[in-house]
Amino acid sequence: MTTRAEFLHRIRTEMGRAPGLVPSATAPRPTRPRERLEVLRRELSERWRESLERFAVEFERVGGVLHRVGDAEEVPGVVARIAGERRARSVIAWPGATLGVDVTASLVERGLDALAMPEAEVTPAERARLRAVAAAADVGVTGVDLAVAETGTLIVVSGAGRSRSASLLPSCHVAVFDREALLESLEQVGVALEAWHDGDDPTWRGAAINFITGPSRTADIELTLTRGVHGPREVHAVFVERGLDVRRRV
Amino acid sequence: MSEPDLATPFRERAGQALDDRFLQEALTIATTKFITLRREAFDAFPQGEALRDQARAIKEATLQRLDHWLEMLIDNVERRGGHVHYATGADEARRIVLDIARRTGARMAVKSKSMATEEIHLNDALEAAGVTPVETDLGEYIIQLAHERPSHIIAPAIHKTKGQVAELFRRELNRDAAPDPEVLTQIARAELRQKFLQADLGITGANFGVAETGTVVLVTNEGNGRMVTSLPRVHVAVMGVEKVIPSMTDLAVFLAILARSATGQKLSVYTSLVNGPRRGGELEGPEEFHLVLLDNGRIRQIAGPLREALSCLRCGACLNVCPVYRQIGGHAYGYTYPGPIGILLTAMLNGPGSVKDLAHASSLCGACVDACPVRIDIPRMLIELRRELDEQRIAPWPERVVFGAFAWLLQRPALYRLSARLGRLLQRPLARNGRIRRLPLFFGSWTRTRDLPPIAARTFHERWAELEREARR
Numbered sequence: 021m022t023t024r025a026e027f028l029h030r031i032r033t034e035m036g037r038a039p040g041l042v043p044s045a046t047a048p049r050p051t052r053p054r055e056r057l058e059v060l061r062r063e064l065s066e067r068w069r070e071s072l073e074r075f076a077v078e079f080e081r082v083g084g085v086l087h088r089v090g091d092a093e094e095v096p097g098v099v100a101r102i103a104g105e106r107r108a109r110s111v112i113a114w115p116g117a118t119l120g121v122d123v124t125a126s127l128v129e130r131g132l133d134a135l136a137m138p139e140a141e142v143t144p145a146e147r148a149r150l151r152a153v154a155a156a157a158d159v160g161v162t163g164v165d166l167a168v169a170e171t172g173t174l175i176v177v178s179g180a181g182r183s184r185s186a187s188l189l190p191s192c193h194v195a196v197f198d199r200e201a202l203l204e205s206l207e208q209v210g211v212a213l214e215a216w217h218d219g220d221d222p223t224w225r226g227a228a229i230n231f232i233t234g235p236s237r238t239a240d241i242e243l244t245l246t247r248g249v250h251g252p253r254e255v256h257a258v259f260v261e262r263g264l265d266v267r268r269r270v
Numbered sequence: 271m272s273e274p275d276l277a278t279p280f281r282e283r284a285g286q287a288l289d290d291r292f293l294q295e296a297l298t299i300a301t302t303k304f305i306t307l308r309r310e311a312f313d314a315f316p317q318g319e320a321l322r323d324q325a326r327a328i329k330e331a332t333l334q335r336l337d338h339w340l341e342m343l344i345d346n347v348e349r350r351g352g353h354v355h356y357a358t359g360a361d362e363a364r365r366i367v368l369d370i371a372r373r374t375g376a377r378m379a380v381k382s383k384s385m386a387t388e389e390i391h392l393n394d395a396l397e398a399a400g401v402t403p404v405e406t407d408l409g410e411y412i413i414q415l416a417h418e419r420p421s422h423i424i425a426p427a428i429h430k431t432k433g434q435v436a437e438l439f440r441r442e443l444n445r446d447a448a449p450d451p452e453v454l455t456q457i458a459r460a461e462l463r464q465k466f467l468q469a470d471l472g473i474t475g476a477n478f479g480v481a482e483t484g485t486v487v488l489v490t491n492e493g494n495g496r497m498v499t500s501l502p503r504v505h506v507a508v509m510g511v512e513k514v515i516p517s518m519t520d521l522a523v524f525l526a527i528l529a530r531s532a533t534g535q536k537l538s539v540y541t542s543l544v545n546g547p548r549r550g551g552e553l554e555g556p557e558e559f560h561l562v563l564l565d566n567g568r569i570r571q572i573a574g575p576l577r578e579a580l581s582c583l584r585c586g587a588c589l590n591v592c593p594v595y596r597q598i599g600g601h602a603y604g605y606t607y608p609g610p611i612g613i614l615l616t617a618m619l620n621g622p623g624s625v626k627d628l629a630h631a632s633s634l635c636g637a638c639v640d641a642c643p644v645r646i647d648i649p650r651m652l653i654e655l656r657r658e659l660d661e662q663r664i665a666p667w668p669e670r671v672v673f674g675a676f677a678w679l680l681q682r683p684a685l686y687r688l689s690a691r692l693g694r695l696l697q698r699p700l701a702r703n704g705r706i707r708r709l710p711l712f713f714g715s716w717t718r719t720r721d722l723p724p725i726a727a728r729t730f731h732e733r734w735a736e737l738e739r740e741a742r743r
C-alpha cells in the first residue's frame with residue numbers, strides 16, 4: 021500500500037529532476053471574494069434586464085423553455101399548466117423556504133399529487149422512501165442559485181431543503197429564479213464559486229453544486245441528438261420579475 | 271474485453287479498419303461533425319484563444335508545484351469528510367476500489383464514463399470480485415453490452431449503427447425495439463434508471479480536482495455523472511494526479527474551453543462539483559466519498575519526455591482532426607487511449623516499447639496542436655519517442671539500419687552528393703511522371719500505399735552551387 025508520504029515524496033523527487041521550466045502562473049484569484057461578489061452583484065443589479073435577455077436567448081438555444089411572471093404567487097399556476105400539458109400527475113418540489121414561494125399547497129388544490137421535500141434531516145428509511153417518490157414523479161420544481169446569461173446555465177446548490185433529485189429524476193424540471201440569480205459570464209461564476217468556498221461552509225449547505233445547461237442529452241447513437249437520456253427531457257425556467265422570498269440565499 | 275487486442279499487429283489492425291466500409295463512413299461523418307462544431311464554437315468566442323493560452327499556463331504552473339496542490343487537495347477532501355487513497359500502479363488502484371467494495375458489501379457498481387477506470391481495467395476486476403459493473407454513459411453502456419471497447423474518447427460507440435444497437439438490445443436486454451436512436455435511448459434510460467436506484471457503489475473519474483476547495487468536478491451531457499454521485503451510498507472517484515487544478519477561478523477558465531473543444535457546446539449539460547459525502551439535512555448523496563489518486567506512469571513524466579502530455583484534458587479534439595485517426599478509428603490503436611494523444615498516453619502508462627509501431631501512426635502534420643485546447647505539442651513528443659525507440663533498440667532492425675545508414679551518409683557531404691547522383695541513375699527505370707510508384711525488394715512495402723518523390727533532376731546542392739557561381743560573376 022502506497023502511503024501519502026511515499027506518494028508525495030516520489031512527486032517531489034521527480035519535480036526536482038525536471039529541467040528548464042517556463043515561468044507560468046495560475047489564474048489570478050480575487051483576494052476578498054465575498055466582497056468582490058457583492059460589488060459585482062450591485063453592478064449587475066443595474067443591468068439585469070440585459071442579462072435576462074441574453075439568458076433567454078442562450079437558454080432557449082440549449083433547449084430550455086423560459087416563462088416570465090410578475091409575482092411569486094403566479095408560479096404554481098405555471099407549474100400546473102406545464103404539468104397539465106404533459107398529463108403529469110405527480111410533482112415534487114423544494115419547500116417554500118428554499119424555493120422562495122410555496123407551490124405544493126396550491127398544486128394540491130388544483131388536484132395534483134404534489135409533495136414538498138423536507139428541510140430537516142430525516143431517517144435513512146424516509147430518505148429511501150422519498151427517493152422512490154422522486155423517481156416516480158413527473159415534474160420536479162427547484163430554485164436556482166445562479167442563472168448564467170452567457171451559457172444559459174442554471175446553477176443549483178444542494179443542501180437542506182434543496183433536493184438534488186428534484187432537478188434530476190423527474191422527466192420535467194421546472195426551475196424558479198429571480199433577478200438576484202442572474203450573472204453574465206462564466207468568469208463571474210468563478211468569482212461566485214470562490215466566494216461560496218471562502219471560510220467555513222454554512223451548515224445548511226450540501227455537498228453538490230450542479231451546473232445545468234439545458235435538458236439531458238446524448239448523441240451516442242449515430243450522432244443523433246436525443247433528449248432525456250438520464251436526466252430530464254425538458255427544462256423550464258420561471259423568471260419572477262418582482263422577486264422570490266428565499267430565506268437563505270447562497 | 272478490456273485487455274487490448276494486441277494479438278494482431280498494428281499494421282493488420284489498421285488494415286482491417288481500412289477495409290471496414292461502415293467504419294470508414296462513420297468515422298468521416300463523426301469526425302467531420304465534431305471538427306465543424308468545434309470550429310464554429312471558437313469562431314463565435316473571440317476570447318477563446320487567450321483562454322487557451324491561460325489554460326495551458328495554469329496546467330504548467332500547477333505541475334511546477336504539483337506536490338503543493340495535491341497536498342492541499344488531499345487536506346481539503348479529508349476536511350470535508352472524504353477519504354483519499356494513493357495508487358502507484360493499475361493493480362494497486364484496482365485493489366483499493368475492490369477493498370472499498372468488499373468493506374461496504376457492494377454488489378453492483380454504476381459507473382459514469384471515465385478513461386481512468388478504463389485505463390486500470392477496473393470492470394474485469396470488479397466482475398471477478400462479484401461486483402457487477404454497469405457503464406451508464408449510453409455509448410459506454412452499448413459497448414459494454416457488446417463486449418467491445420470504446421473507439422473514441424467522447425463518443426465511445428461511433429463505430430456502431432442504430433441497427434446494430436437495436437439488435438444488441440434485443441439479444442442482451444430482451445427488448446424489441448425499432449432501430450431509432452430516440453426509442454433506443456428511452457430503453458436505455460429505463461434499464462439504467464433501475465440500476466442507478468439499486469447500485470451500492472458509484473464509480474467515476476474526475477475531470478478536475480480543485481485543490482483550494484477539495485472539490486471533484488465531473489462533466490457529462492447525459493446526467494449519469496449526477497446520478498452516480500448522488501444515489502449510491504458510496505462514491506469512489508479515480509483521478510490521475512495531473513487533474514488537480516488550484517482554484518475555482520482556474521476551473522472557470524477550463525470550463526470555458528473544454529466543451530467547446532469536445533462537442534462545440536458552450537458548456538456540457540451537466541457540470542457537477544462534488545464536495546465530499548452527503549451533509550446533514552441532505553436527502554441525497556453518498557455516505558462515503560473516496561478519492562483514489564492515480565500515478566500509473568504519470569509521476570515519472572514530471573521530469574520525463576512526455577511531461578507536456580500531463581496537461582491533456584481528454585477532450586478528444588486531437589482525434590477528430592488527426593488524418594490517421596480519421597482513417598483507422600480508435601480500435602486499431604489497440605489500447606485504452608486512441609488517437610495522437612493516445613499514443614503518448616499509452617507510452618506513458620506502458621512504456622515506450624508498447625508503441626513501437628504506434629509511434630509512427632502519425633504524419634506529424636500538427637493538426638492536433640492547432641485543435642488542442644491547451645496546445646500540447648504532440649508531434650514534438652512523437653519524434654522524441656521515435657528517437658528513444660531507436661536509441662533503446664526497440665525499433666525494428668530494418669528501420670534502424672536504414673536510418674543509421676542515412677545518418678552516416680548525411681555526415682559525409684562528398685559521399686552524400688555522390689550518392690544523390692548515383693540515386694538519380696538508379697531511379698531511372700522506376701520513376702514515371704515524376705513519381706516513383708513502386709520500389710523493389712522489401713522497400714516495396716513503403717510504396718504500397720504511397721508514392722515516393724524521386725530525387726530531383728538538379729539537387730538543391732547543385733542549384734545552390736550554381737547560384738553562388740552566378741553571384742560571384
Ligand code: SF4
Binds near residue numbers: 588642646
Ligand atoms: S491532447 Fe489536447 S486535444 Fe487531445 S484530448 Fe488532450 S486536451 Fe484534447
